Amino acid sequence: MAERAHERDEDAVSRFVERFAGELADAGMQRMAARVFAALLASDSGTLTSAELAERLQISPAAVSGAIRYLSQVHMVGRERDPGSRRDRYRLHNELWYETFTRRDQLLSRWESTLRDGAASLGPGTPAGERVAETAAFFEFLQGEMLSMMDRWRAYQAARREALAATPATAAAPGLAASDTVAAEIAGSEVLASESGAGPHPRATAAREG
CATH class of the missing domain: 1.10.10.10 (Winged helix-like DNA-binding domain superfamily/Winged helix DNA-binding domain)
Structure with a gap:
C-alpha cells in the first residue's frame, strides 16, 4: 500500500x-x-x-x-x-500495546507463582525466604495495577476516538496517529523496561488526568 x-x-x-x-x-x-x-x-x-x-x-x-x-x-x-x-x-498486531501488556501480565503471574514456591522452600523465617516472598508480593501488586491501568486505557481510548471522530482529520499528524505516539511512549518504556520496577510513565498519568 x-x-x-x-x-x-x-x-x-x-x-x-x-x-x-x-x-x-x-x-x-x-x-x-x-x-x-x-x-x-x-x-x-x-x-x-x-x-x-x-x-x-x-x-x-x-x-x-x-x-x-x-x-x-x-x-x-x-x-x-x-x-x-x-x-x-x-x-x-492490532491492539499491539494491549496485547503486549496482557502477555506481560501472564508472565508476571508465572513469576509470582514460582517465587511463592521458592519462598516456601527457603522458609518464611529466613532472610532469603522473606526477600523472595516480598518479591512475589511486588509482582502480585504489579499485576493488579496493570489490569486496572488497562481498564482505564480502554475507557480513555474509546472517549478519545469518539472525540477525534468529531474533529477535522487535520487535527492529527499524518502518517502517525497521536494515539500511537502516546502508546509508543508509554509502552515502549514500561513494557521493555518493566523488569526494573519503574513507576508509571508520566504520559500515562497525564493522559488520564487530561
Whole structure:
C-alpha cells in the first residue's frame, strides 16, 4: 500500500523513526529490531514488505530478516502474504500495546507463582525466604495495577476516538496517529523496561488526568 507522500515530511518521519528506535534500544530492544518496529509504526498502513523496510532503513534483507525474527518472537509483529503475490508483508498486531501488556501480565503471574514456591522452600523465617516472598508480593501488586491501568486505557481510548471522530482529520499528524505516539511512549518504556520496577510513565498519568 503506497504511503501518502505528499502529506508527509519524509525527513521528519525518518528522524522520528531513528529517534524512537534509539529510545527502544536504550530500553533493551535489539537496535535493528527497534528500527524495523519504528518504521512499521510510522507507516500509514502499519504493514511493509522486506524490500520496503530495507529501502526505508537502508539495511540489507538479512538485517530485516533478523529483526523480524526477533519481533515475531516477542509477538510485536505478524506475517501475512501479499494477495496474488509470493511476497510476505510484516504487520503490527492490532491492539499491539494491549496485547503486549496482557502477555506481560501472564508472565508476571508465572513469576509470582514460582517465587511463592521458592519462598516456601527457603522458609518464611529466613532472610532469603522473606526477600523472595516480598518479591512475589511486588509482582502480585504489579499485576493488579496493570489490569486496572488497562481498564482505564480502554475507557480513555474509546472517549478519545469518539472525540477525534468529531474533529477535522487535520487535527492529527499524518502518517502517525497521536494515539500511537502516546502508546509508543508509554509502552515502549514500561513494557521493555518493566523488569526494573519503574513507576508509571508520566504520559500515562497525564493522559488520564487530561
